[in-house]
Amino acid sequence: MALKTLALAAVIALAPLAAYSAGAPKAKPDPQVAVVKKVAGGKGFKAARAHIDANFERIVSDTVTLTEIPSPPHGEARRAAAYLAMLKAEPSLSDVEMDAEGNVMALRKGTGGGPLIVVAAHMDTVFPADTDVTVHKVGNELHAPGVGDDTVSLAVLLGFIRAMDAAHIKTHADILFVGDVGEEGPGNLRGMRYLFTKGRYAGKISAFISLEPGDEAEITNGGVGSIRYHVTFKGPGGHSYGAFGLVSPAFAMGTAIERIGQIKVPADPRTTYNVGVMGGGVSVNSIPNTVWMDVDMRSEDAGALKTLDGQMLAAIAGGVDAENGARSTSRGKISAVSDLIGERPVGMTDPAQPLVRTAQAVFVLAGTPAVLGKSSTDSNMPMSLGIPAITFPSGFKSGRAHSPEEYIDVTKAPAVAHMSNALLLILSVAGAR
Numbered sequence: 443m444a445l446k447t448l449a450l451a452a453v454i455a456l457a458p459l460a461a462y463s464a465g466a467p468k469a470k471p472d473p474q475v476a477v478v479k480k481v482a483g484g485k486g487f488k489a490a491r492a493h494i495d496a497n498f499e500r501i502v503s504d505t506v507t508l509t510e511i512p513s514p515p516h517g518e519a520r521r522a523a524a525y526l527a528m529l530k531a532e533p534s535l536s537d538v539e540m541d542a543e544g545n546v547m548a549l550r551k552g553t554g555g556g557p558l559i560v561v562a563a564h565m566d567t568v569f570p571a572d573t574d575v576t577v578h579k580v581g582n583e584l585h586a587p588g589v590g591d592d593t594v595s596l597a598v599l600l601g602f603i604r605a606m607d608a609a610h611i612k613t614h615a616d617i618l619f620v621g622d623v624g625e626e627g628p629g630n631l632r633g634m635r636y637l638f639t640k641g642r643y644a645g646k647i648s649a650f651i652s653l654e655p656g657d658e659a660e661i662t663n664g665g666v667g668s669i670r671y672h673v674t675f676k677g678p679g680g681h682s683y684g685a686f687g688l689v690s691p692a693f694a695m696g697t698a699i700e701r702i703g704q705i706k707v708p709a710d711p712r713t714t715y716n717v718g719v720m721g722g723g724v725s726v727n728s729i730p731n732t733v734w735m736d737v738d739m740r741s742e743d744a745g746a747l748k749t750l751d752g753q754m755l756a757a758i759a760g761g762v763d764a765e766n767g768a769r770s771t772s773r774g775k776i777s778a779v780s781d782l783i784g785e786r787p788v789g790m791t792d793p794a795q796p797l798v799r800t801a802q803a804v805f806v807l808a809g810t811p812a813v814l815g816k817s818s819t820d821s822n823m824p825m826s827l828g829i830p831a832i833t834f835p836s837g838f839k840s841g842r843a844h845s846p847e848e849y850i851d852v853t854k855a856p857a858v859a860h861m862s863n864a865l866l867l868i869l870s871v872a873g874a875r
């Protein structure tokens with residue numbers, strides 16, 4: 443999950459809710475609030491919450507078990523097999539399977555005729571397979587690469603399934619619990635892309651909830667899109683002294699980077715670009731024949747992203763032309779190829795959507811009105827297909843994501859309270875009975 447932009451507007455939009463209870467002229471009550479209050483006040487939810495509290499240590503130990511199975515991008519298979527076995531152990535689940543892309547999923551059937559909602563957490567982490575993922579307990583924190591993003595959410599989903607079963611909760615909707623692949627960087631949302639466009643549930647999903655680590659009162663209803671290229675500049679190469687004066691891909695790339703740096707982008711919608719990694723060359727005394735760079739572009743708006751994409755490609759072509767115009771091409775010209783290595787669609791779930799309103803109502807009930815935010819998560823895919831989707835915190839306080847110092851706080855009371863918010867959301871959206 444990437445950096446978020448948060449909007450205050452959402453808090454204001456909720457004023458009628460609070461105002462409603464504070465004696466202001468009666469605003470039309472939000473039906474989602476009534477739904478959430480009913481579920482929260484019900485025997486089922488209370489029993490499920492009590493089960494989470496009583497089985498808290500099991501959620502923590504599942505987190506440790508899964509964290510200690512490395513699961514890099516395109517390398518989730520071992521963890522997927524373990525998660526599949528854990529899901530298979532839950533009697534209320536059917537159609538427990540791994541799809542062709544490597545996503546693991548299980549269906550908790552509703553009372554019939556209801557919609558299908560998907561609740562997912564991703565199995566991949568940003569850390570390479572050889573990373574030491576041993577979990578260390580430090581005070582009330584668990585420290586390990588990937589323990590938070592998003593491994594703890596996988597364990598939370600299991601905890602929810604067991605709690606719903608122990609509380610004999612029935613839902614109107616069918617719920618598909620998914621451990622998906624490919625949320626991080628190089629994975630390029632391949633798990634979600636398959637689930638929503640090729641898998642057996644494609645076209646059948648009414649709503650989507652992605653769980654990511656954290657305990658903040660934030661709802662991600664916006665998907666920041668991105669485009670990433672691996673750009674390779676090629677030239678004839680040669681001896682740095684004997685062939686001096688020939689065109690060099692290094693100068694072409696240097697010029698391209700300088701021009702990229704000149705690109706003007708809007709602050710709103712937030713649009714950004716980056717030259718992240720560079721490399722190439724043979725030796726200090728050789729004119730290189732190949733150099734390369736990886737570039738990243740992001741925006742909250744599809745149009746702005748498209749415009750930036752055009753400017754980026756123009757800067758790259760400009761670097762090539764400038765170099766071919768500046769030095770000798772007698773041994774061959776400079777060329778550049780931009781290979782697409784990542785593309786995530788921009789998307790948005792309207793704040794007026796019942797799914798978003800329900801999530802907001804959950805936080806209002808918890809006494810912490812939420813803010814709406816934009817980020818790059820699994821929800822980008824369903825959002826871009828017009829399917830209501832949000833990303834919601836799974837409940838454990840977490841920090842230093844994407845760094846070896848990553849940790850989660852396993853202090854019980856706040857974690858149970860915040861996990862219960864996510865469960866209340868799922869049960870409210872699924873029409874718990």
Ligand SMILES: [Zn+2]
Pocket residue numbers: 443564591592625654
């Ligand atoms: Zn994540």
